[in-house]
Amino acid sequence: MPWTREEMCSIAAMELKDGYYCNLGIGMPTKVANYIPKGVNVTLQSENGMLGMGPFPNKNQVDADIINAGKQTITELPETSYFDSSDSFAMIRGGHIDLSILGALQVSEEGDLANWMIPGKMVKGMGGAMDLVAGVKKVLILMEHNAKDGQPKLLKKCTLPLTGKSVVNTVITDLGKFDILPNGVKINQAAPNVGIDEIRSRTEATIID
Amino acid sequence: MSSKKVYRNAHEAMQGILCDGLTILSGGFGICGIAENITEEIKNSKVKDLTVVSNNCGIDGYGLGTLLQTRQIKKMISSYVGENKTFEEQYLNGDLELEFSPQGTLAERCRAGGAGIPAFYTKTGVGTVIAEGKETKVIDGVEYVMEKAIKGDLSIIKAWKGDHSGNLIFRKAARNFNPPMAKAGNICVVEVEHLVEIGDLDPDHIHLPGIYVDRIFEGTYTEKKIEFVTLME
Numbered sequence: 198m199p200w201t202r203e204e205m206c207s208i209a210a211m212e213l214k215d216g217y218y219c220n221l222g223i224g225m226p227t228k229v230a231n232y233i234p235k236g237v238n239v240t241l242q243s244e245n246g247m248l249g250m251g252p253f254p255n256k257n258q259v260d261a262d263i264i265n266a267g268k269q270t271i272t273e274l275p276e277t278s279y280f281d282s283s284d285s286f287a288m289i290r291g292g293h294i295d296l297s298i299l300g301a302l303q304v305s306e307e308g309d310l311a312n313w314m315i316p317g318k319m320v321k322g323m324g325g326a327m328d329l330v331a332g333v334k335k336v337l338i339l340m341e342h343n344a345k346d347g348q349p350k351l352l353k354k355c356t357l358p359l360t361g362k363s364v365v366n367t368v369i370t371d372l373g374k375f376d377i378l379p380n381g382v383k384i385n386q387a388a389p390n391v392g393i394d395e396i397r398s399r400t401e402a403t404i405i406d
Numbered sequence: 407m408s409s410k411k412v413y414r415n416a417h418e419a420m421q422g423i424l425c426d427g428l429t430i431l432s433g434g435f436g437i438c439g440i441a442e443n444i445t446e447e448i449k450n451s452k453v454k455d456l457t458v459v460s461n462n463c464g465i466d467g468y469g470l471g472t473l474l475q476t477r478q479i480k481k482m483i484s485s486y487v488g489e490n491k492t493f494e495e496q497y498l499n500g501d502l503e504l505e506f507s508p509q510g511t512l513a514e515r516c517r518a519g520g521a522g523i524p525a526f527y528t529k530t531g532v533g534t535v536i537a538e539g540k541e542t543k544v545i546d547g548v549e550y551v552m553e554k555a556i557k558g559d560l561s562i563i564k565a566w567k568g569d570h571s572g573n574l575i576f577r578k579a580a581r582n583f584n585p586p587m588a589k590a591g592n593i594c595v596v597e598v599e600h601l602v603e604i605g606d607l608d609p610d611h612i613h614l615p616g617i618y619v620d621r622i623f624e625g626t627y628t629e630k631k632i633e634f635v636t637l638m639e
Binding site: 254 | 435461489530585633637
């Protein structure tokens with residue numbers, strides 16, 4: 198059985214260690230915050246200029262001046278601090294953030310990441326993703342193992358424009374958790390009853406033993 | 407510049423500044439912390455061929471998005487253009503020039519512009535299209551790309567409180583790009599929610615000292631818009 202999206206988030210949450218400063222990307226990575234294990238104290242950074250992000254607000258707590266990088270309303274915590282964008286990226290680019298979790302369109306066996314545009318189809322921009330992958334200590338990717346049309350997303354080489362070169366450390370998909378090593382991709386953990394043959398057949402990247 | 411910085415409204419504060427072809431640096435992230443009164447005044451002035459440096463371009467029909475609809479913008483320098491159909495359409499049709507700059511690089515390029523630093527090296531974008539055509543350099547075994555500073559003719563800034571000498575305090579996550587953009591403009595015009603007397607702000611709590619601010623006025627605001635109201639499930 199492949200992992201559900203909830204299970205993927207919960208596996209990803211195990212990577213958040215006590216005392217970490219983390220930046221969670223827009224979409225599924227944001228949801229990882231809901232699965233942080235009890236007793237693990239993690240501080241979430243939002244690149245628009247907030248450290249110590251709380252949960253989404255209830256109706257009475259909504260404040261137009263408190264948003265996350267996905268422009269969603271959010272709440273502050275007693276330990277929250279605010280700063281400007283250049284300070285925010287000094288934290289990111291200066292290597293002060295322990296972990297960044299992002300989504301991806303493609304990841305290569307060398308750790309290249311493509312997640313910001315599809316030429317001729319989708320132009321949204323890289324936002325802070327290029328800075329995050331270049332600057333934070335560890336980059337974890339959360340994505341479906343295959344695209345909607347079945348194409349592998351874990352490739353020998355990315356075909357889409359890159360967000361960063363040799364930047365990805367770990368990939369979690371519905372089929373398993375993978376470490377990007379110098380000589381290829383190693384299966385760290387497979388989803389229950391997902392065999393190595395299925396993973397190999399649905400992956401283009403070199404899977405090493 | 408006169409020592410008197412305070413103006414009564416956006417129209418008076420923008421007198422003698424606006425003309426075709428300006429490079430405008432805009433604070434704000436999405437529609438949080440944007441100078442909406444000044445933007446409206448730019449729209450009404452009908453100046454065109456503007457280059458706008460801003461992380462985003464507002465949303466359709468709001469903030470900088472209104473200047474796209476009136477086709478006053480010739481070129482954008484931004485990191486993210488999603489959630490704005492007019493932007494995407496004009497870009498794909500070739501009506502709008504767009505220079506993508508990664509968000510941290512964009513903030514730093516403006517900060518550097520305001521700090522007299524002409525360029526800097528960063529790891530961000532190395533090995534991607536962003537580094538194409540730019541100088542790269544290996545420092546202590548790591549490859550970096552050189553990014554040039556950005557300076558503009560005009561900074562348009564939104565703050566929460568400001569005093570008559572231009573000292574500013576921002577509110578929560580509405581600070582975002584406002585300070586780096588304020589520093590890099592030849593003229594900096596600020597709209598505030600609350601204009602206060604000199605001495606009303608604690609000097610230790612000033613986020614942006616008045617030296618960066620040329621003109622300031624109290625804006626008129628109705629309800630603050632929110633791009634995505636997301637509630638706890």
